[in-house]
Ligand code: NIG
């Protein structure tokens with residue numbers, strides 16, 4: 001397939017650039033009036049229309065993208081899309097003034113989702129997650145990380161991870177699976193944390209490893225959830241099975257989750273709505289990616305992360321959706337990019353890089369995803385005609401995406 005007359009081909013980073021740190025994040029290479037050739041599911045070549053080779057310009061499968069932009073697909077490195085049912089009753093409680101912690105303490109929250117998940121069959125979960133993923137792909141997502149964490153028993157965590165395995169097989173995008181058994185303490189373990197940690201380390205991890213169901217391990221390191229010490233026990237045990245951490249850190253308080261994640265070579269620490277100077281310097285000196293989830297701040301009404309501080313301190317910043325039924329009932333990465341500009345004060349170029357190349361890096365996929373480079377996967381989208389690059393985040397709440405291409409083929 002050949003795409004011609006592209007108004008602007010966005011994100012043509014050198015192939016060796018695997019992530020963008022600090023001020024590099026503002027550098028978004030764009031080719032104006034370009035062509036892009038896709039072959040065997042990969043990006044084969046690209047260039048300026050003024051230099052298009054004649055043997056290429058005669059190709060049969062051509063799309064004209066006159067007035068339109070071509071982007072590498074969004075790489076959404078943090079989601080919880082396998083869940084049984086939405087929780088809009090909590091949405092109404094929130095409007096009436098209850099906080100996320102109060103709703104969780106009243107039997108809502110993660111435990112509410114865990115109850116609902118026990119009753120759903122694997123097939124039902126698969127159907128519902130498939131529908132969500134299909135919608136996300138139409139909104140431009142071309143690589144995704146999905147967590148367990150609404151199971152909280154051996155059987156239910158395995159059920160969730162098997163659903164993710166089936167999603168990997170069904171959908172034409174790279175998917176990474178994360179074991180988040182340490183998402184909340186089930187009621188029966190409220191007074192006996194060690195027994196639940198024992199269940200995770202002695203039963204769940206071996207079973208997950210046996211079936212090769214997870215790529216990463218995650219812990220919700222937060223007051224009222226998993227302490228730093230408890231988090232560390234789980235990370236140490238998971239490392240024995242080769243699972244690197246991706247941590248829920250500093251969502252509701254400065255929890256120590258960032259430092260413990262960095263100590264254990266976390267691929268990313270995610271959320272970071274609450275940070276201090278020590279968090280900034282820790283991330284600046286590490287390879288761990290700071291993944292920000294502005295739709296969660298928007299929906300819960302909690303502070304927005306200090307993206308400017310992280311960027312100015314030279315950290316690697318990514319953006320992801322956090323799609324889940326409790327804190328972010330949306331997987332729309334276009335809205336995430338808009339919020340990043342409007343609320344995190346990221347420039348459009350920074351937000352786009354953070355949602356593409358750095359998002360791919362937060363799934364260890366940036367050698368094959370996240371930018372327009374020869375040999376990378378041909379996962380991209382063509383926009384509607386747009387007046388400028390900034391128009392995409394500017395037109396918040398709308399999708400500018402017209403055509404989604406995965407593995408070199410039109411999706412949907
Ligand atoms: O990333 N913070 C923990 N986990 C989710 C919310 C889970 C839920 O409320 O169901 C999050 O925001």
Ligand code: FE
Pocket residue numbers: 078079080248322324
């Ligand atoms: Fe999350």
